[in-house]
Amino acid sequence: MLACEQFGMADDPTVIFAHGFGQTRGAWTSTARTLAENGWCAITYDARGHGDSTWLENGAYAVDQLIADARMVCAQSTDPPVWVGASMGGLVGMSMADGAGAHCRALVLVDITPRWEPAGVARIVDFMRAHPYGFASLDEAAKAIAAYLPHRGERKSPDRLRELLIESADGRLHWHWDPRMLAPIADDAARHQGELFAAARRITVPTLLISGASSDVVSDSTIAEFLELVPHAAHVKVPGATHMVAGDENNAFMRHVQAFLNMLPPV
Secondary structure, three states: OOOEEEEOOOOOOEEEEEOOOOOOHHHHHHHHHHHHHOOOEEEEEOOOOEOOOOOOOOOOOOHHHHHHHHHHHHHOOOOOOEEEEEOHHHHHHHHHOEHHHOOOOEEEEEOOOOOOOHHHHHHHHHHHHOOOOOEOOHHHHHHHHHHHOOOOOOOOOHHHHHHHEEEOOOOOEEEOEOHHHHHHHHHHHHHOHHHHHHHHHOEOOOEEEEEEOOOOOOOHHHHHHHHHHOOOOEEEEEOOOOOOHHHHOHHHHHHHHHHHHHHOOOO
16 A cells, blocks of 8 residues: 555646655655645655555565556556656656656656765665664654754754654654665665666656755766766756755755746646
8 A cells, every 4th residue: 555645636737756765755745735736736655665655564675666656656647647756766767757658748856867876875874774773752863864964954843753753662763664675675776777777768758857966876977877868858956955955955946846847748
């Protein structure tokens, strides 16, 4: 089961938002609401093993499952949706947007390319592994996030933090994703990298890459490589943003997404 949330009217053109590894659909709530106010049906969902979606009892997660789930989400739309994917969600989008079998009408990739910078990904995975026993309080979790994202001036509110955490039987708070995903998904993503290059070459739908100017996951070289693979793709770089583009500079992110959507031909 996948937990989904709809913003806007079902008969409006559809945009599906796919979050990054270790996030939940809540990462897109503000963006989805804004698009709904501008005539779009925005769908957010928790990927398998994240948030309120199904966690596998055997922990046997794989990238192929994430792609199959995403195709199922797209199939629920009455029209071919625009896919907006951050990091892991973008990799899934690349795999669905290749050639005649594309499951979406356009693709927005948020700070991800078929080749990524290993040091940046290692930093993310290290943070995800850093608190195996969870947190004693919301304040403790807030301090951990602040240390991981020192460039952000404000801490997350208690309500926003609660969306990211789940309470275990002993009362401690843990991230709202299955920690058993870490090893298999990280390993599986590396195994699929060759397939991602092949999928990128076959992308024919309108494509926009939005990168963070201070990202350590994509770089000038990986972006240039992607633009060679997908020569019709457009690229914008958001000043002041790291890998977490929408969270760092949401207003700028929204401007670029809306401008791209406005240029798409009608369904």
